[in-house]
Amino acid sequence: MAISKVAVVGGTGNLGPAIVNGLLDGGFKVTILSRSSSHQLNSRVKVQVVDYTSLDSLTTALSGQDAVVNALGVGVVSGEIHLRVVEAAHAAKVQRYIPSEFGSDTANPLTAQLPVFGDKVAVIKKLEEIAAQDSTFSYTSIITGPFFDWGIEKGFLINLNGPSTSIYDGGDVPVSSTTLAGIGRAVAGTLQKADKTKNRHVYTADVQFTQNKILQWSGKSDQIEKIPVKTEDLEVKAYEAIKHPTPDPPTFAKNLILRAIFGGKYGGHFAKTDNEILGLKELSEPEVVDIVKKYVS
Secondary structure (H helix, E strand, O other): OOOOEEEEEOOOOOOHHHHHHHHHHOOOEEEEEEOOOOOOOOOOOEEEEOOOOOHHHHHHHHOOOOEEEEOOOEOOEOHHHHHHHHHHHHHOOOOEEEOOOOOOOOOOHHHHOOHHHHHHHHHHHHHHHHHHHOOOOEEEEEEOOOEHHHHHHOOOOOOOOOOEEEEEOOOOOOEEEEOHHHHHHHHHHHHHOOOOOOOEEEEOOOEEEOHHHHHHHHOOOOOOEEEEEOHHHHHHHHHHHHOOOOOOHHHHHHHHHHHHHHOOOOOOOOOOOOHHHHOOOOOOHHHHHHHHHHOOO
16 A cells, blocks of 8 residues: 555654655655644644653554654654654554664664664664564664764764864775755655565665765865874773763763764665665765855854
């Protein structure tokens, strides 16, 4: 049965609006599940207020939907809530569930064992179990790499607007990434090609980069001090932080995510992508340069 009605859980964060726009452009009818109705949202979407702590509330809200896309932040929102949304989607007889992956390759064993990805791995395991028992339910995990434009804007992938930037493992580690708009298109493509994306990971990338290449694109390579950082050291510091009686989640989480992105063996550079199936094209170098320079002051 074709998918037409899609619920987006958490459609108001960093990624949610891009997913909503991608789905609307793809011709889907979109409902956003939110804790509050006060957000300024696209007039073409319906907003359903839910209680994330209530399985009944979520199940009722998801009834009648063909697919669910979870855009709630992992780590920001508890793993318990993520699992509850899965249970509600199954109880509501939803056909396809897209979990809040959208990042590093959790199918890579090295990435999967990093604590910061524990909740994502648990959700995938739950989805696999349900899909194996119920043929009417399916899932797709969308692996996008880091959000390219967001990562440049926020200085997460590289700092182009300060006197210095961290350069990880030499700066020539190739990384596959996807822009926010690209992720929105990929989500729509996943549901449009539901038969080809069923019960598996799909990989998207519209920008391939290295940190040194970003510096070149920015035109500021000679103006920024480059501070060498080993991602192996970041991982060590992260585990030390986790052992602290009151660990700082942003500190250890960021270090482990950077390890997964730039660590080389963690699947940060995709051997192949599903772009063709999903209707996503890699951006040309001039298009990438425009994105980079947009965020250079």
